[in-house]
Amino acid sequence: MIRPFLILLSCGAAAISASAAAQDGVTQRVDRLEREMRAVQRKVFPGGNGQLIEPQITAPQSQAATPGVPATSAVADLTARVSSLESQLSSLTGQIEQNQYQLRQLQQAFEAYRKSTDAKLAAGVAPPPVISDAAPPPRDVAAAGDTRDAPPPRITVPATGGNRAAQVAAVAKPSSGDAGEDAYTYGYRLWQAKLYPEAATALKKMVADYPQHRRASFAQNLLGRAYLDDGKPSLASIAFYDNYKKMPDGERAPDSLLYLGQSLVQLKKPADACKVYDELGEVYGDRISAAMKADVARARTAAKCK
Template identity: 60%
Template sequence: MRKLVLLAGAAMCWAVPAAAQSGLDGRVGKLESEMRAVQRKVFPGGTPSIEPQITGAPAPEREIGAPATPVIADLTQRVGSLEQQMASMTGQIEQAQYRVRQLEEQFAAYRKEVDARFNSAGPAPGTGGPVESTGATTPAPAVPAPGRKPEASAPAPAAGKDPARAKLVAAIEKPSTAQPDEDDYIYGYRLWAAKLYPEAEAQFRKVVADYPRSRRASYAQNLLGRSYLDDGKPSLASIAFYDNYKKMPDGERAPESLYYLGQALMKLNKPADACKVYGELTDVYGAKIDAAMQANIARARVAAKCK
């Protein structure tokens, strides 16, 4: 009889941990499933799973038949910590997505405003027809506010009509190697460095259109914006920079385009929007920003009076 009582007591001791273990198994399985979903969201390229940073202390050896309550309590605490990490990670992802949506909505409204102002402007004086468009991906410039110098659209290079300019363009050496995308980009860079901006703009648009998957596409789109900016066309520059960030976010010049987007917005007297862009740049590319750009961002934030 005494043996039966002991066996019954032992069975009860083991039944409680088993029931708790069953409940934890369900929570752990759910967490693992959610963690995999979050990892697929954060690392769409298939980056290896993140190893949990929370590890419990090694469980002390115990005699057979001893209650398992400390082990279950430790496991419960670890699962609770994992749930908190999951909630924090999910919140950060949602905040980042919200900021991106805000930026997209602001630029969609800005594009619409630019198009509406241009369409209401009518034909350019003396042309007898509509102003030439700047290309399929670049809307025409906005009608300037009073006191602002009008931004010209991007006409075809006039080198053929101006012998002196044609001579300057002809003096720019065209590279000739086995890499046409590299050659076309370098030629555009040389035109830009020589301050032949209309010709450079046309060349950069050609690089992006002809070699959209080349690493030089990001470079060319960024220098297209730089060329517009140097040519006194901040509206066109802002759109070119934003397109580089939006369409080629992993491109090598996407962070630089975000920085110059802020500069273009400052030229357009939009410091509040520039501050949002600088914040987006730091949030998205913080790990890729070198010391020189960090210093530039800090100065730009001061100039824009960012909070």
């Protein structure tokens, strides 16, 4: 009788040992999954203090054991916890992937919107250049009797053949003691010598170096003239518009609106040119000279404004 009892006891101990080993293995799985869950939740829900959220799928609640029904084992409980954590981890992983996909879509949509907006702005302010031979004649304000904008004295540029560097070198740089005035006068002389790219460079530098100088408005307007005379009405329109917007009280702001309208006409946008002429009259109507009013009237006629 003793030997069968020992065999039975040994089998029971082995079963208990196997159960304990299984329980330890499942516990390790639970611990590992819970650590992974915390890592995932810190990514998806930052600021959660590392606490687990309520799982979307939970293990079924165990009911009170009834007589004659064996209680749920610890291994079964751990297995249920593992199943719940695995389901929750799968759900959060899917949510992360969905959020990343939506973020990529938002980034792509924003990039498309930015490009579209840039294109519209470029089309409205600086459309592709349309070269035209019908450039408007330069407006000599001094000859028209408007002494407030009398240009620097005209100079005679010596003949230098086709050597452009020599032509530029032949334009004298003034030295009156007023650096801003001298910078504008030098740009004007380059423009007068029809060295338009060099004039544009000098005039842009003058505006950048002396933005508060009285001649800054003159230089920005003449920059537009240089582009216009060089067959670049698109760049000219930007220069004229900048002078009006950035220095609306400058002495050459009204002139820039007039030339902006002429640039738009060259760009085949007469309707926009008419709007510019309307704004010129509304903003500066009581400040412009009779000569400029006559120029505006001729420009409106050329653009077929109503």
